[in-house]
Amino acid sequence: MARTGRPRAFDRDAALHTAMLVFWERGYATTSTTDLSAAMGINPPSLYAAFKNKEHLFREAVGLYERTEADASRRAMDEAPTARKAVAALLHESVDRFTTEGKPRGCMIVLAATNCTEDHASVRDFALRCRARTKTTIKARLDAAADAGDLDADTDTDRIAAFYTTFLNGLSLQARDGADRTQLHDLVDMAMFVWNAPNGPLVDSEA
Amino acid sequence: MARTGRPRAFDRDAALHTAMLVFWERGYATTSTTDLSAAMGINPPSLYAAFKNKEHLFREAVGLYERTEADASRRAMDEAPTARKAVAALLHESVDRFTTEGKPRGCMIVLAATNCTEDHASVRDFALRCRARTKTTIKARLDAAADAGDLDADTDTDRIAAFYTTFLNGLSLQARDGADRTQLHDLVDMAMFVWNAPNGPLVDSEA
DNA sequence: TTTCTTATGTAGAGGTTAGTACAGAAGTGG
DNA sequence: CCACTTCTGTACTAACCTCTACATAAGAAA
Numbered sequence: 001m002a003r004t005g006r007p008r009a010f011d012r013d014a015a016l017h018t019a020m021l022v023f024w025e026r027g028y029a030t031t032s033t034t035d036l037s038a039a040m041g042i043n044p045p046s047l048y049a050a051f052k053n054k055e056h057l058f059r060e061a062v063g064l065y066e067r068t069e070a071d072a073s074r075r076a077m078d079e080a081p082t083a084r085k086a087v088a089a090l091l092h093e094s095v096d097r098f099t100t101e102g103k104p105r106g107c108m109i110v111l112a113a114t115n116c117t118e119d120h121a122s123v124r125d126f127a128l129r130c131r132a133r134t135k136t137t138i139k140a141r142l143d144a145a146a147d148a149g150d151l152d153a154d155t156d157t158d159r160i161a162a163f164y165t166t167f168l169n170g171l172s173l174q175a176r177d178g179a180d181r182t183q184l185h186d187l188v189d190m191a192m193f194v195w196n197a198p199n200g201p202l203v204d205s206e207a
Numbered sequence: 208m209a210r211t212g213r214p215r216a217f218d219r220d221a222a223l224h225t226a227m228l229v230f231w232e233r234g235y236a237t238t239s240t241t242d243l244s245a246a247m248g249i250n251p252p253s254l255y256a257a258f259k260n261k262e263h264l265f266r267e268a269v270g271l272y273e274r275t276e277a278d279a280s281r282r283a284m285d286e287a288p289t290a291r292k293a294v295a296a297l298l299h300e301s302v303d304r305f306t307t308e309g310k311p312r313g314c315m316i317v318l319a320a321t322n323c324t325e326d327h328a329s330v331r332d333f334a335l336r337c338r339a340r341t342k343t344t345i346k347a348r349l350d351a352a353a354d355a356g357d358l359d360a361d362t363d364t365d366r367i368a369a370f371y372t373t374f375l376n377g378l379s380l381q382a383r384d385g386a387d388r389t390q391l392h393d394l395v396d397m398a399m400f401v402w403n404a405p406n407g408p409l410v411d412s413e414a
Numbered sequence: 415t416t417t418c419t420t421a422t423g424t425a426g427a428g429g430t431t432a433g434t435a436c437a438g439a440a441g442t443g444g
Numbered sequence: 445c446c447a448c449t450t451c452t453g454t455a456c457t458a459a460c461c462t463c464t465a466c467a468t469a470a471g472a473a474a
Contacts, residue, residue, distance in 0.1 A: 005450025006440040027322030029237045033432055043453055048433065050451095110380060114321055115234030128384055162381075162390065163397045170377030173317065174369075177335055183369065190370045194400050212420025213470040240462055250423060255463065257421095 012050055015040040019051075020061040024108035028058050028123055029116055055123055058112075062130060065108045069097050074137055083145030084195050087138065087164055091188040094168060098175035099184065106172035109134075135165040160195075167191045219257055222247040226258075227268040231315035235265050235330055236323055262330055265319075269337060272315045276304050281344055290352035291402050294345065294371055298395040301375060305382035306391065313379035316341075342372040367402075374398045 018040045022031055033054050037047045051057035076093040080086035098106050113120075113127035135158075142157035151157070171184055225247045229238055240261050244254045258264035283300035287293035305313050320327075320334035342365075349364035358364070378391055 003450080004442045004448070006442095006452075008451065009440095026324045027236075029234075030322055030324045032430075034430080044433070045435095045454095046452065054432070111321055114318055114380070114383065115237055117233045117237045131380075131384060159393065159397070162386075163394050166377035166381050166394055167374055167398075168377070169380040170373035170375070173321070173338075173376040173380075174373050176321065177338060179369075186366065187370050187373055190366070190401050191374075193403070194397050196400070210420080211418070211472045213422075213472095215421065216470095239460080241460085251463070252424095252465095253422065261462070 008046075008050070010040070010042050010046065015042060015047075015050070016057075016060055016064055019057055020064050020108070021104065023058055023061050023112050024065065025104040027112045027114075028127075029113075029120060055120075058123060059126060062109060062112075062127070066130070069108070073097060077138070077141050083142050083151050084192070086141050086145070087160075087195070088188065088192050090138065091164065091168060091171070091191065092185060095171060095175070095181060095184040095188060098171060099179075099181040104176075105178075106176035107169075110169055110172040111176055131169075134168065135161045138164055163194060164191070215253075215257070217247070217249050217253065222249060222254075222257070223264075223267055223271055226264055227271050227315070228311065230265055230268050230319050231272065232311040234318065235320045235334075236327060262327075265330060266333060269316060269319075269334070273337070276315070280304060284345070284348050290349050290358050291399070293348050293352070294367075294402070295395065295399050297345065298371065298375060298378070298398065299392060302378060302382070302388060302391040302395060305379060306386075306388040311383075312385075313383035314376075317376055317379040318383055338376075341375065342368045345371055370401060371398070 019036055022036055022039050026035070033044060033047065036054070036057065037044050040047065042050075047057070051060060073090050073093045077086045077090040080089040094107070097103075104111075109127060109130045113123055116124035116127065139157050139161035142151060142155070142160055145151045146153055146155055146157060171187070174184060174187075226243055229243055229246050233242070240251060240254065243261070243264065244251050247254065249257075254264070258267060280297050280300045284293045284297040287296040301314070304310075311318075316334060316337045320330055323331035323334065346364050346368035349358060349362070349367055352358045353360055353362055353364060378394070381391060381394075
């Protein structure tokens, strides 16, 4: 049914996409609603009518980010034939996403709300939950591989997921700080070497 | 020579230490001078007289952080007998520093100015330079080891330094997000396995 | 004591923040 | 045509931001 009343004069999806880019680039706390409405090409009342407030807009922007950017990495992981290739695909795909021309560098979820203070506690906790999902997603892929016999049944998938999540977060910061795309891919190759010793306490070859 | 005029009624070093903790916890942009002067127990004019302005105070706070926290990690690295043990010592020492009770978690330099916007460009660039030094410091230790014959002369020390810097940055975020200290130490052990293949392009054992 | 210097507390200037009141515009339904 | 609903731009509020003017306090130097 067609809604009554004056129709919206701007494209809500396009505006949300713009807001996502601004938050991604500048972070939650350091982006003002004035910046946002200016970038989105609308006036404050339109912003608030369409997105309720700054926090809701941010949550929607993160949702869009997950449905587009983050989900592409997850898909690359799911489509890979083996657990090892899945993790490598996730990391390499992420590197490409972190260094795409015309988009902010690094991961929005990692960078946009790291130092949210107590007065934005709900935003901070929201971002925390989003970040926690990264490890969960990797672990789920590894568990599926273990079920399929692609990994030893006694593999500590949580440990591996934690390692690559940590490394992935580091890649975000390196990308934001201007690291070269090819160098980041090379670092991913290095990180994949850990795969060769996924289980048990590692032996210090020197000690 | 003793300065003339009314003496300062507060301990400048203690106030700076407090400011460091506040910036470390909350970040540069999201910490207000009101928060700072309240935490330091002084009024705004005293803050500005002693530290010039917010940016100068931040720079001094980062300097203090480097002289205390960061330098302890560097010392652990320098004192280790071999290059490999040096990197391991740096990472393990950092994990301890990132998860010390009563202090903010993670690295101040990584977390306090990640999403500084264009209007704080000088602060952002300052933090960027500080972060870049981490890799330089690791590389210097590796180069020294290469000179001493502890590493092959053709070792790509820049590449190794880049990998461990990336991983170290990831540890900061994991620590800030609440990761357990023992788990982080375990992740360091995993990362050290990369050491076994430091040179040349790594062979993908599966591809 | 007087003078000079520097620190202090109060109080506020000037700008920015998130969010909104309001009048009018632009549609739909009758 | 008219009511009704919803969006729009202008203009604003109240709270916050960084930073400072100013009168006074507290020490050293003379």
